[in-house]
Amino acid sequence: MAGESISVMKIRGLLLVTVPPDPDDLTISSLQEKVLDAMERTQARGLVLDISTVQTLDSFFARTVAETVQMVSLMGGRTVLAGMQANVAVTATQLGLTLGRAETALDVDRAFDRLLAGPTRGPGK
């Protein structure tokens, strides 16, 4: 799918981006741009990246996510990666991928709870 458009939603002062199951490189790059643009416009306190339908997480995706996390952090926000699939986690670990300083959560619900609760604590950090 060429350049699938990703929508960035603002919910309760946070940004939510739902990543499609198999995004191409263009879509992944545009995700970064859209997030940073939205961070500036909305002054959001954080970003939840919903990756619960993502089937393949390769080094390009990981790198882009790690960069995005850093950029969001520089703009004063926290990022939580939500809902990674089990087999994606196995593969990503074997590939030696780090997702930067991204926090992780089992699902979008918990990701929101974490970000809205305030200072960092608890599992996934």
Added chain:
Amino acid sequence: MNEPMQGEFTIATEGDIVTARRLVREAAVAIGFGFVDVTRIVTAASELTRNIYHYAGSGVMRWNVVSDGGREGLELVFEDHGPGIADVDKAMEPGFSTGKGLGLGLPGARRLMDEMTIKSKVGVGTTVRVQKWVKK
């Protein structure tokens, strides 16, 4: 007849990386790999296809079933006429960078697959062959 377990695919555009993933996924599922192994194979293919696109501009991915006595597997071959790799051993070291800030994803792909062979000549091109066997 739709025969997903073998084929050939030309890589020339960025969008071809996704198509390559989809073709490899279909092949791996058809051969009978487990859920996690399918993800491993698709991810390795993604890395190696992207290499072709970024370093050589274009190339070919071929795939077919392999059998060896009692076991079966999938073989993927990535061939390009790009710049070639000067020092293959070095490229296989984790942390290797080509200066664009990108590694070649080769050590990672190697870890995900069971076997990997690389033939490369500077100025001529590169062929990467990987195999994974169905776990019994």
Added chain:
Amino acid sequence: MPSKGKSSKNSTSETGAALGTEESFRLLVDSVRDYAIVMLDTHGIVVSWNEGAQRIKGYKPEEIIGKDFICFYPPEAIERGLPKRELEAAAKEGRFEDEGWRLRKDGSRFWANVILSALRDREGTLRGYAKVTRDLTERRQAEDRIRQQSREIMELSTPVMQVWEGIVTAPLIGSLDSQRTQQFMERLLNRIVETNSPVALVDIMGVPTIDTQTAQHLIETISAVRLLGAQVVLTGVRPAIAQTLVHLGIDLSGIITRSSLAAGIQVALDMLNLHVVPKKAEN
């Protein structure tokens, strides 16, 4: 060939056929049901077909005599030139044996043991080939069943159980090798996702030592759990394992450990903002 003078009990036109003649050999071959016995000419064209061949491969004699034997091979074998190579090997060595997938008339696959023999006349000229095929599908299914059972045994010995909402526990016992650890990792991750549990208590009190590779997989498991959005609490680390882990030289600062499973439960409850309230004693 000298006739033995015995008559068969059949009251067909074969009555009186002597055993040991070419005719009776043909009857023998024809009647064998468990083996496909097929004759090929020097080019691999089917020239004879017995009852076993019909039973195993599905073709009736009139449907297959005159056809090339490569139709028995799956596409990937034809691609690699296997049929031709098998004929060449049989011609050279006299005999060629192989196990592999073959196709039935309906396109379905079966696992076959095949023996190809070169047939030569008295002058040594190659006249054709005899091909004996056995359907080993049942044997292979039995082997698969055994492998499946081994897997199940392995699963039973490294269980992952949900002990409370949000907490899964995995007490590992015995020696851990790479394969067992990898399977454990996949199972643990799947259970965490299935049960939506942010905490995984992994107790290794029952594991006396591990080698470097297994230690690596254990660390990978802990990292993978983190990627999901959950946390491993490792308990019962024995001295030998502590040594191996530290000698690996990796960053262990993110790993939460406690000496016992009980202490680990306390950490899990803290993480989930839960604590145990004793019931008031009855008066």
